[in-house]
Amino acid sequence: xxxxxxxxxxxxxxxxxxxxxxxxxxxxxxxxxxxxxxxxxxxxxxxxxxxxxxxxxxxxxxxxxxxxxxxxxxxxxxxxxxxxxxxxxxxxxxxxxxxxxxxxxxxxxxxxxxxxxxxxxxxxxxxxxxxxxxxxxxxxxxxxxxxxxxxxxxxxxxxxxxxxxxxxxxxxxxxxxxxxxxxxxxxxxxxxxxxxxxxxxxxxxxxxxxxxxxxxxxxxxxxxxxxxxxxxxxxxxxxxxxxxxxxxxxxxxxxxxxxxxxxxxxxxxxxxxxxxxxxxxxxxxxxxxxxxxxxxxxxxxxxxxxxxxxxxxxxxxxxxxxxxxxxxxxxxxxxxxxxxxxxxxxxxxxxxxxxxxxxxxxxxxxxxxxxxxxxxxxxxxxxxxxxxxxxxxxxxxxxxxxxxxxxxxxxxxxxxxxxxxxxxxxxxxxxxxxxxxxxxxxxxxxxxxxxxxxxxxxxxxxxxxxxxxxxxxxxxxxxxxxxxxxxxxxxxxxxxxxxxxxxxxxxxxxxxxxxxxxxxxxxxxxxxxxxxxxxxxxxxxxxxxxxxxxxxxxxxxxxxxxxxxxxxxxxxxxxxxxxxxxxxxxxxxxxxxxxxxxxxxxxxxxxxxxxxxxxxxxxxxx
Numbered sequence: 001x002x003x004x005x006x007x008x009x010x011x012x013x014x015x016x017x018x019x020x021x022x023x024x025x026x027x028x029x030x031x032x033x034x035x036x037x038x039x040x041x042x043x044x045x046x047x048x049x050x051x052x053x054x055x056x057x058x059x060x061x062x063x064x065x066x067x068x069x070x071x072x073x074x075x076x077x078x079x080x081x082x083x084x085x086x087x088x089x090x091x092x093x094x095x096x097x098x099x100x101x102x103x104x105x106x107x108x109x110x111x112x113x114x115x116x117x118x119x120x121x122x123x124x125x126x127x128x129x130x131x132x133x134x135x136x137x138x139x140x141x142x143x144x145x146x147x148x149x150x151x152x153x154x155x156x157x158x159x160x161x162x163x164x165x166x167x168x169x170x171x172x173x174x175x176x177x178x179x180x181x182x183x184x185x186x187x188x189x190x191x192x193x194x195x196x197x198x199x200x201x202x203x204x205x206x207x208x209x210x211x212x213x214x215x216x217x218x219x220x221x222x223x224x225x226x227x228x229x230x231x232x233x234x235x236x237x238x239x240x241x242x243x244x245x246x247x248x249x250x251x252x253x254x255x256x257x258x259x260x261x262x263x264x265x266x267x268x269x270x271x272x273x274x275x276x277x278x279x280x281x282x283x284x285x286x287x288x289x290x291x292x293x294x295x296x297x298x299x300x301x302x303x304x305x306x307x308x309x310x311x312x313x314x315x316x317x318x319x320x321x322x323x324x325x326x327x328x329x330x331x332x333x334x335x336x337x338x339x340x341x342x343x344x345x346x347x348x349x350x351x352x353x354x355x356x357x358x359x360x361x362x363x364x365x366x367x368x369x370x371x372x373x374x375x376x377x378x379x380x381x382x383x384x385x386x387x388x389x390x391x392x393x394x395x396x397x398x399x400x401x402x403x404x405x406x407x408x409x410x411x412x413x414x415x416x417x418x419x420x421x422x423x424x425x426x427x428x429x430x431x432x433x434x435x436x437x438x439x440x441x442x443x444x445x446x447x448x449x450x451x452x453x454x455x456x457x458x459x460x461x462x463x464x465x466x467x468x469x470x471x472x473x474x475x476x477x478x479x480x481x482x483x484x485x486x487x488x489x490x491x492x493x494x495x496x497x498x499x500x501x502x503x504x505x506x507x508x509x510x511x512x513x514x515x516x517x518x519x520x521x522x523x524x525x526x527x528x529x530x531x532x533x534x535x536x537x538x539x540x541x542x543x544x545x546x547x548x549x550x551x552x553x554x555x556x557x558x559x560x561x562x563x564x565x566x567x568x569x570x571x572x573x574x575x576x577x578x579x580x581x582x583x584x585x586x587x588x589x590x591x592x593x594x595x596x597x598x599x600x601x602x603x604x605x606x607x608x609x610x611x612x613x614x615x616x617x618x619x620x621x622x
Contacts, residue, residue: 020276022308023220023334023430024368025534026063027524028113030434032376033070033092034078034494035473038485043492045473045485047093051101053476054108056506060438061524064111066222066313068376070098071117074124076191078453078471080115080224081122085209102217111219113313118206119225120192128193132173136182143199145185145235146173158183159235161254162243165189169254185235187228187254197229197263207270214274220311220334226327227316230259256318264332267312275309311335313370321354321361328367335430338370342378345389345400346416346615348549348567352541355427362429363537369429373420374437378402380470381420383443386413403466407445414440415615418519418584419565422617425523426553426563428536433520436474439504440516443469444495451495472497475505522582526619530581531555548572548612552622560622566612576608578620585616 037049047070057065069079072087079089088095105112121128131140147158149172157170164187171190173181185194195202210221232253243252311334318324324336344354362369373381379402386408389396417440424431447468449457454467472495476484479502482493502508509515527533532553539551547568554560562577573591580588588610612618 020308021535022063022111023311025428025536026111026430027061027425027527028064028066028430028432029057029060029062030066030068030375030432032068032435032471035471035485036435037476038473038482038487038491038493039093041487041491043482043486043494044091045494046091047088047097047101051097051104054101054104054110058108058110060521061528062110062433064113064219065105066113066432067115069115069117069224074122074191076122077189080117081120081124081189081192082117083122083124084126085116085121085205086212099216106217111308112217113220113222113311114213114218115224116206116209116221117224118195119228120186120188120194123191123193125193135175141182143196143202144193145196145231146182147185147235149183154180154182158185160237160239160241161185161187161235162241163187163189164244185231187225194231195229197259203263203266207266210267210270214270214310218310219308220271220313222313222315223333224315226264226314226333226336227256227260227318228254229263230257232257251319256316256323261326261329261332264312264314264327268331268333271310271312309334313337321357325361325365325367328362329365335368335370337372337375337432339372342372342374343399343402345396345398346385346420346567347389347396348547348565350396350398351423351567352549355539359428359538368535369427370432371424371427371429372432372434373417373424374434374470375432376434376471377467378470379404379445379466380434380437380441380443382410382413382417382437382440383408383445383469384413385416385420386410386442404443405445405466407442410442412615413442414516415585416567418516419567419615419617421520422523422582422584422619423549423563423565425527426533426551426561426617426619428534428539428553434470438517438520439474439506439509441474441501441504444472444498445469447472447495453495468495471495475501477505477507478502519582519584523619526582530561530621531557531559532561544574545572548574550574550577562620562622563617564612564620565617566614569614571611571613573609573611576610578622581619581621583616583618586613588612588618 031050033047033050034045036045037053038044039046039048039052069082070088070092071079071082072084072089073079073081074083088098102112127140127143131138131144134140148154149158150156157168161169163169169185169187170183171186172183175181186192187194236253238253314327314333314336316324316327316336317339321340327333327336338358341354341358344350358369383404384400384402387404387406389400391397452468457466473482473485473493475497478484478489480489481497482491483497483501483505485493506517509517512518532555536553539553542550542552542562544550548564548566550562550564552560552562564574564577566572591609591611593609
């Protein structure tokens with residue numbers, strides 16, 4: 001088993017300071033550790049690899065790093081099947097490596113958020129293994145959902161629930177002599193048994209796990225399947241098949257149950273123990289680096305001194321944004337991923353609707369909106385935007401598909417992706433980036449079946465199973481695989497990288513003013529510097545023709561910024577808004593417009609106009 005805290009340094013990592021509410025406008029970068037950087041050359045990314053690349057993230061300008069799971073795990077679902085929540089899997093390093101990563105991140109002015117997986121564990125977790133050994137009646141079985149089967153001999157699952165990965169959500173156990181026994185619930189893979197959150201031991205365990213990592217110095221948690229912990233009483237049947245199609249729109253007896261909120265109120269109390277606030281200095285868990293001062297924020301404050309808030313971010317797929325906002329009431333969690341925004345097609349009217357809905361719903365509970373375009377579970381948005389939006393009954397669908405196998409029009413997809421980034425970073429609240437999107441990486445849609453590792457790919461009737469395409473290791477340098485992912489040219493990579501990625505590497509794009517990487521660096525820097533950007537609760541929409549979005553952000557000191565996005569497939573001519581700060585594509589070009597006839601006073605309308613290219617976003621200083 002991996003290293004535990006007693007083996008690690010006794011003094012946890014340095015703190016990062018700044019405003020206590022840093023999370024309200026943070027740009028947070030998701031690192032998928034196995035695909036970010038390989039420190040030891042075994043073809044698998046690891047924590048030392050991440051630590052070595054932290055200066056790159058500091059230079060990119062992000063505020064925090066979110067790490068997908070690196071816990072001890074058999075890797076049945078890429079680490080989301082946790083065997084030990086207080087240990088690092090040897091694949092990724094040791095607990096000392098995790099401690100070093102947090103220390104180095106804080107020294108660079110970066111905060112660290114770690115993934116937490118509370119809905120389910122691994123079938124190799126000690127609790128579950130003991131529950132199987134002891135058989136029916138074991139107290140350990142009460143910490144999971146064990147049930148007798150239906151049918152004459154218990155040969156049928158206890159209810160009709162389906163796994164998100166396909167097939168029934170139940171697996172039958174067997175006794176030492178092979179006799180069929182009880183069934184256990186797993187909403188995902190059979191190797192991922194669901195915890196029973198009605199049991200107090202489960203609550204106690206996860207509060208302890210929170211404190212373990214907070215004591216190590218982490219700044220927060222991303223909560224996997226935050227909507228799934230509590231199941232409806234009695235585990236009732238749903239009454240139909242193809243349940244996966246219902247997940248984004250319908251109430252389900254295993255998701256978004258009201259009982260989850262009491263769990264998160266308890267977690268918020270733990271987080272607040274470590275967070276400064278009125279009459280609450282925050283728990284001192286470690287010593288600060290001597291003389292270190294991090295980067296200034298947009299208000300000139302430097303990240304050194306007392307700690308900011310410790311936060312929790314919900315991955316909560318709910319039927320509506322309003323339901324997601326319930327997780328963010330003042331005594332619960334801090335943020336929730338905005339999946340409705342992620343699934344909105346490239347359409348001006350649809351985007352405006354979801355932006356307004358998001359800002360209204362989050363403002364009602366005093367929480368910041370969040371904006372995200374890609375993550376480790378969906379096809380990269382560069383590829384999604386290069387594919388046509390499906391049409392139903394002659395009308396584009398309201399929810400765009402998130403797993404695609406077609407490469408689409410890559411030039412179009414990248415152009416739209418760059419514009420979508422400027423739109424996202426101009427909106428009020430917090431933005432999430434997924435590793436490699438700053439390089440304009442497309443999804444790898446042509447991976448051979450024999451290299452795929454997504455568990456849902458191997459199960460019928462589940463998710464499409466094509467998540468490996470967004471998890472291919474990212475390119476750093478060089479002209480041959482693994483493009484700097486590992487320490488040696490020609491070394492291994494757990495998934496193959498396309499030959500075309502040499503021109504997309506960090507080194508290839510650095511210093512090229514036309515590159516996607518430099519666009520991200522410039523946009524994040526402007527976002528940090530401009531007082532009208534970042535935190536906020538609303539935007540002022542401006543009149544535009546169909547297919548074009550434009551809104552203004554205003555700062556208290558009177559400075560303003562306008563974001564204009566042309567989502568049409570052709571250039572549009574608009575009145576000039578101000579001084580152009582940044583464009584996702586070609587800069588706007590002046591267009592002569594014939595003045596209107598003189599009015600009674602002899603004045604005429606000779607306002608300056610500009611042409612904005614197709615699928616292009618521009619920021620203007622007012």
